[in-house]
Structure formats: C-alpha cells, structure tokens
Amino acid sequence: MTQKAEILLNQLDSADQTQRTELLNELGGIYFKLGRIDDAINYYEISIDKNRSLGKAYTDLLKLYNLKRKQAVDEKDDEKVQLYLNKIDDLMKLSKDVIRGF
Secondary structure: OHHHHHHHHHHHOOOOHHHHHHHHHHHHHHHHHHOOHHHHHHHHHHHHHHOOOOOHHHHHHHHHHHHHHHHHHHOOOHHHHHHHHHHHHHHHHHHHHHHHOO
C-alpha cells in the first residue's frame, strides 16, 4: 500500500485541481488504513484547504481528530486536547459554511 502512496505522491505535481483533491483524499485514506494518523491528517487538511467541501476527507478528518483528542486525553496532555477540540470546531464551522453556501 505504501507503493501506491508513492505513485500518488508523484502524480500530485502534474495534477489539475480536481485530480489533486482526489489524490490528496486517496493519500489520506491510504495513510488512515496504515495507521499513519498524522500523515492522513496532513493530506486531508491540505485537501480541505484547497477544496472546501464536505465528503470523505471531512468525515475521516473528524474521526482522526477524535482519535488524536482521545489519545491526548489518555496522555493527560491538555494542550493537545484543546488543539484537537479547536480543529473539530473549525470543521464544524466549515460544514455550516458549506451548507450555507459561503
């Protein structure tokens, strides 16, 4: 599966905006399945930043943020708990903006 990720990464530079979003989402999904949570978050965040829409990146990112928040709670890291709560809030704001057409 990491070989597929390498292929997708190589395609990013020459991809148009639509293809780039699809590639970023696919990379996020691959890394999510591999348990490479930080990498998955990175690619999904880039995807959402470039294409503010709801979909797989949005739902997976909510799951990933909740995983990281739970991990921070278990580690008693209040700063990271707050970071991921803020990220979840930002995603919720995005969903409201998308629904309203902003």
